[in-house]
Amino acid sequence: MFHKEGQKIILFTFFIIAILVFLADRFISADWVRITVQIVAILILVSILQFFRNPRRVSNKNFNEIHAPVDGKVVVIERVMETEYFQEERLQISIFMSPVNVHVTRYPASGVIKYSKYHPGKYLVAWHPKSSEENERTTVVIRTPKFGDILYRQIAGAMARRIVNYAEEGESVQQGEESGFIKFGSRVDVFLPLNAMVSVKLNQKVKGAVTCLASLNTDDGEG
Structure with missing residues (x-):
């Protein structure tokens, strides 16, 4: 397919x-x-x-988990200042996609789209520290039932020349559903609350809609 x-x-x-x-x-x-x-x-x-292959993925939907939005390798796990939407520190998890990875982007959580914006920009290599701020990119924020607002950002790389984003503000979305596509090499950053419990490690390979990136603390997951 x-x-x-x-x-x-x-x-x-x-x-x-x-x-x-x-x-x-x-x-x-x-x-x-x-x-x-x-x-x-x-x-x-x-x-x-x-x-351009698009394998069928079945996501085990879970409000207490954030799933990988894409296939690839985890290249960043750190606290950063997110300046576009939150204007505060967030936990960033970044996934690098090589040209051989599946490049379909999927919603990492269920919720309502609160923000969706395209930014034209440069085409630095996807692992460049400035690529998240200077490259062509789209930013999407989902308001989730348990995590509150989470943000993911599609970032074009040196080979990528087109980002496709399906997210529209006000739309209700389901974890694991297709949210877009990035053509030819790229990266996706996910920004989570600081109390999220990371479930992956650096250099770990992840699978979109399947691998859990982070979950809630036990106390946060109740109620």
Whole structure:
């Protein structure tokens, strides 16, 4: 199954690759050159297909947990000053996505969208310290039943040139549902209350809509 955001690119790539394979078969007489060209062309098509894959995910919805919004590797776990929305310290968990990861973004929690904003910007490498503030990005805030307001930010990387965000203010959303897509390498930052109990470690690989990033303290989770 492939994501709808990749349909045009997949069709265009398939068309170009088909023409290239045909022309190579027709006009390249040297076997090794012809076969090499055709293999490279097919590998490019396979790479595009795997990038836009959209595996079905079943999220075990839990108001007391924040789930990973994307597939990737945890690269940041720290207290930071969040200056766009909260204007106060928050617990930041950042996930880096390589080009081989699934790039579908999913809602990390159920709730109501309170804020959704797109910011044009630069295309620094996704792990650059300034990428969260200077790169092209979207910021989404969900008001949740137990955690209060949580924020996640899609950040474009050096390869990414388009962020797709489906979140609309006032909309009710469910944990694990698709919330967007980032094309070709990127990062997502999640900002949580300071009392959230982190469930992941640095360099841990996580799976969107499945891996629990953080949960509530026992006392906070009751009532």
